[in-house]
Amino acid sequence: MMIIDSQVHAYEENTENRPWDTIPEWPEQVTGDRMVKAMDSLDIKGAILVSPFSLYGYDASYAVEVRAKYPKRFGLVKPVDPMDPQVGEVISAWKLTPGAVGVRLMMTRAPVSPRQWMGSDNPNFDLVCRAASRNDLPVNLLCWDNLEAAFELIDRHPETRFIIDHLGVL
Structure with a gap:
């Protein structure tokens, strides 16, 4: 095996x-x-x-x-940085990288940057999901302590493949 x-x-x-x-x-x-x-x-x-x-x-x-x-x-x-105004282009460029199989979105309860809020209503998260889907890349979600927001995001994007990582940390 x-x-x-x-x-x-x-x-x-x-x-x-x-x-x-x-x-x-x-x-x-x-x-x-x-x-x-x-x-x-x-x-x-x-x-x-x-x-x-x-x-x-x-x-x-x-x-x-x-x-x-x-x-x-x-x-x-x-x-990927959802607050980067060029995040769609970053994802498209990443797709061309040899071996690229996905992008990761940090969606923990505490913001990873002062510019970012972690609720599922962050429109930049939607940009990441749409760009990943267009580029046929799944989105890995790191979402400990914020699983409900992750589920809301997943529900809004049935065209996007998601992987929830570090789920055991919840």
Whole structure:
């Protein structure tokens, strides 16, 4: 049986070249090389590599680098900024990235930026859903403590495929 891990995060240590946005209580680094070694030890053939928002925000460049090194092992998911007026274009450009398989919307109860509110009535969330659907990309939702708002958004967009990640954290 082929095993695919549905969500992993790979990241380098916190450096000036690639600084972290926050300093979580995580291992110092989980590089792409270490991830592949761990996957091999468990006979995991592939994984969906989700760029870790807590560390890199909307910058998925490290995930793209890892996927370029291991193109047969990873699909890529990029967090997108719903408050970016160009979010539709960002999603269209992401679709052209080798290995891109989805976008991620941060929909936790607390805003991830002062400009963003997390209710399902945020019209920018609708823009993300429509752009993702047009580009045939599912939307990963991180929505702990805000599941009801996520369900409202999902109900409004039957044409969009959704994945609710970290559901066990609820």
